[in-house]
Amino acid sequence: MKMGTTRLTTIQMIALLSSTLIAAGIFTLPRNLAMKVGTPDLWVCVLLGGICGYLSCLIIISLSLRFERLTFFEFNKLIVGKWIGTAMSFGFIAYALMIGAFEIRSMGELTQFYLLEETPISVILISMYWIAIYLLVGGINPIARLIELLTPASIVIFILVFCLGLKVFEINNLRPLFGLGPMPVLKGLTPTFLTFSGLEFLLVFIAMMQKPKQAKKVALIGLGIPVFLYLLAVIIITGGLSVDRMTHQKWPTFALIQEYEYEGILFERFDSLFLVVWLIQMFTTYVICQYVAAEGISTLTRLSYKKANYVLLAVVYIICLIPQDLNQLEKMGTIIGWTSFGYSFVIPSVLLIIAMARRLRSVEEEKNEA
Amino acid sequence: MENILAFLTRRDVWLGTIVIVLIPILLTLLSNKLKEVRIKTYTRREQNFISEPFTLTTKVSANLKQLKAIVGDSSDILYRQFKLGMDNRGCAIVHIDGLVDQQLLQQSILHPLLHSKQSKSGLNLFKSESIKEYLLHHAIETSDVTAVKDTNKLVRKLLSGSVLLFVDGLDEVLVISIKKWLSRTLNEPITEALVRGPRLSFIENIRDNTAILRRMTTDPNLTFTDFEVGERTKRQLTIVYVKDIANEELLENVKNRIEKMDIDHVAESGYIEQLIEDDYLSIFPQVQSTERPDRVMGSILEGRVAILLDGTSYALIVPASFSMMMQSPEDYYERWLPMSLIRMLRYVAAFLSIFLPSFYIAFVSFHQGLIPTDLALAIAGTRVGVPFPTIIEALLMEVSIELLREAGLRLPRPVGQTVGLVGALIIGEAAVQAGLVSPIMVIVVAATAIASFVSPHYAAGIAQRALRFLAMFSAAFLGLYGISLFFLSLCVHAVKLRSFGVPFVTPGTLYSKDDWKDFFFRLPLFTMRNRPKEYFPKDRIRRKNY
Amino acid sequence: MKRKLGVCLFALLLLCGCWDSSDIEDMSFVIGFGIDSSESEQSPIKHTTQIAATKKKGEQGAAPQGRMYQDFTLEGRSIQDILRALSLQLPYPVYTDHLESIIINQEIASKYDLSILLDQMLRDNVTRLSPLVVISNQQASDILNTNIDGEIPSSYISSIFENETSTLKIIPGVRLGKLAANLQSQKSFVLPNVKKLKDTVMVDGAGVVKGKERKLVGFLTIKEVEGVNWLSGKGEAGLLEFKDERDNTIVYEVQNYKTKVKPKYQNGNLTFHVQIEAQGWITEDWSKSAHNMSEHYVKDLERLAEEEINKLVTGVLDKLQQDYKTDVVNFSDSFRIAYPKDYKAMKKNWDDYFSKADVSYHAKVKIINTGDIVK
Incomplete structure (x- = not known):
């Protein structure tokens, strides 16, 4: 038995995928959905969004499995030629950086709003970036292990915090189902899809799996966990606050947590607990984004992975300072969502069709690295 | 467009960018430099502690003279010359006084040699070959006898307590091992006392230690491999493993590192620990040290490797992992339900002992809104008149607790306990009376101290104490956010750390079908059918059916 | 690496200090707000801030002596301005995170839009959404100045509302978050009304806030509050006191009750049918009746209780539909569920539709136990 492997185990992949998807969305999704949908059918959107996400996962998987052990940055050249492929790759890198910057900035804004009013946001951001770079230079294995370690804890705390919200839950707020027909639900699909941006990182990660054959299972569970959590959150927030209130609250998630207060427990107020956990979750999302970007840079250019990381650190920092206020940040989120759709x-899909038409398949190289 | 331009010319953006990139780069360079410092090999001149190897002759007196030239005239070396009982051949016995079983020497060596008669062996004793055979096979009555020609080895053997027998007409020396010296009797392990479990600890004599381990099993796969460490002192070091469980890669790794060690004297296994560990800058212990033979046995049966050193009662176990810091052999001796609870308690205690004071700081000086109103008012009431900010208050108390703890260790035992107790009481009470600290702070500090004593692993306990101070600083700097950053960086560090090629933290155990049973909980023994995957054992199955 | 990180953090700590750090004893914990109107034109708002007095040293453990709070009443044009003006009088900055209740005087509540009055507290990121909001027909500053032994009046008020499981004469406390939501969606609602007794504070009826104007339009008595609770189904449990034919008092303890509202909307005609089902015990009976076990007698009592509920409901419905023209009993919710499309159009003027609606109701009381004693 060999000691240690450099490839990702199936469980690590599941944790990786689900913690990429669980991020700032938990704060923004409820309000965005409530604004777009306006009826209590919000949770149907989440479910539908999850199914759509799974479908696009399947496309990504069948594409990746055609080119075994090759990441997106490598195989797109095989399909569409060097130039378009490189352009696509750089677009992908820029997109990953945007998500990363977006997550960290939202984290900073939340922290500043709820915990540290006076502290300059750059201090909050920079200290987080330092820890991230310390993790990032270690490569994918420490990242995967960290996520494996933290994800179950955040999921448990998440479920706990929301289940306590059952205290103010009212089923009437969730009724009627499809009161205004299915149209509002379709309107809600866009914000949901934005929330599930991050799926496309599978394009890179499947190549690193120990058993790529299990990618479908990974997609199912890795997507199932976030969908379940978002579903739980949206249902309980709607039940506790009603759709009307959700549209008027800046962060409905916190409003729900502030709505119930369990007296007599040491933590009478759970929002801080929740915020701290979520902060860690956003950190992991950011780390994954930057990892993907750095991996891309190091495949495309002659920069080593470590050096690429330092360079990207500066880039991400500048990107995350570009939005001047929360509205612009939200706009950035929308842009990310549409890019994610792309x-x-x-x-x-385009790549898959071309690859199928040209009957492209990568040569099986059995290196047996695992 | 204008906005972007204005943004790009903002000075704080560029300043931040420079800071954000430069400091990690500098830190990485620094840590690389520091790591190189350890790897750098000193090109030391090959040292020869034995001046000149001589060649043995067939003359006893000449050989003795040469030997004396090397070992000098130390008063504890005894030279005894005599004539062999049967043919008056000149002989000499050299040994060190105090390292040899005198009675055995008398009865089994001197007596047969002096009184031996021509036996029925029918050997021609004028040939050197046959005199050797005669002595080995007929005369000497002890079991461990070898013939040695290499004089370097000879000297080492002599100095480690063997008896040298020089015989005229033989250009070899018979080395007879009848070592015996004073050693401590077997004792209870003091640092790792258990309520239930064997009251047996390792002692300083390595032979006794290996014997203790051997007594626990008759498995032929239990293997001891010897090394000599220390350029000058040449201590004996033994690695212990079970041949068909321990991973070869791990074993190779351990042997390699031990052979590469460059040090002249190894006083304690702590030296070895520090020389072979992976990251000397880390705060976590990457090697487990223990006095308990049962712990060693349990570990090597999991596929780990133990390192015993002559002269110390602490054995080392590699590789170490995070979960081992929370485990105690007792977990397996008592019933599973209470022990599972106790193990969870340990996790809680470890968390408290690192984070409790920092949470206090964060809540009291940053997030007053997050504590219940009544409690907030109560804390505010007790803090009225305390002249320091919370961080100073906490530091004051924490440092004095650490002082008391150290003082209690150094003082003679009966005094030490009183000093610890009385000191804590008096300092706490007086500090509150004087208005230096608030009573709640005293509670926090006391609870932290108690929690830190729960750690079943001393080295881990020390690490927790150091981490607590870092946590306090980060809390004083950024409040709850600082604490979570600290927690994150702790996790990141632990995740990056490796101990002998094995990741220090293997969260995979949480999901593994078999391994989670022994992580947070300690499930019934029958459920633990497989050895933990963490250490990559060759043979995973403990028990095939139950 | 870890250690270096620590050193770095420490250096930072020394260099730039900690921006948000402020010690807990160096802040004034605001526990209650009172908003009154003032006579002067220049500064129409009279704002009372109740600050908890932190215990002095040496008093720990002993019974608290003297007042536990300080009140500061200031006049001004905006609440934020008044709060800032407090720093001229107080050694420490005010900290509103522990705010427990907000008392609004009747006069100012019917003069100003409530969402404007409370705007400061809703925008502030420090104030939480959990403080209780109550109306008072007396001066808020007086109520905050009630001398209750060992208690701060504002937290005293907020703890009264934990009693909603034992009486139906109190409406569930309205927290700031809920209030804000109601204001923003222009729903009508009721706020509890408090009044000052000699050395205690009492909840007495409720004030009705009309959603469209977001102003106080009137009050409900305790009896009417009971009716509101029966209609809205929001109460937890409580007592129902009624008289039998010979004018003897009988007390029925409601363990739980359910209110079902069935809306019907046809050709512009809005009707509601309300079905109330209660379950409970008889806990006190002054009627000296000899056969309290008999089925007949229990049926009788059930009928009497039903009548009493009907009476309560009729009284309050008349007042709500005729006088105040506001739907504070949440009929809109059941209508929304049944006719989501129509509701969308009627949402804006819901109160008008409500006041014109025909409401029929039927109460069904079940007595499952008549107590331990067999008479």
């Missing part, structure tokens, strides 16, 4: 659905 990279998780349009581009993979």
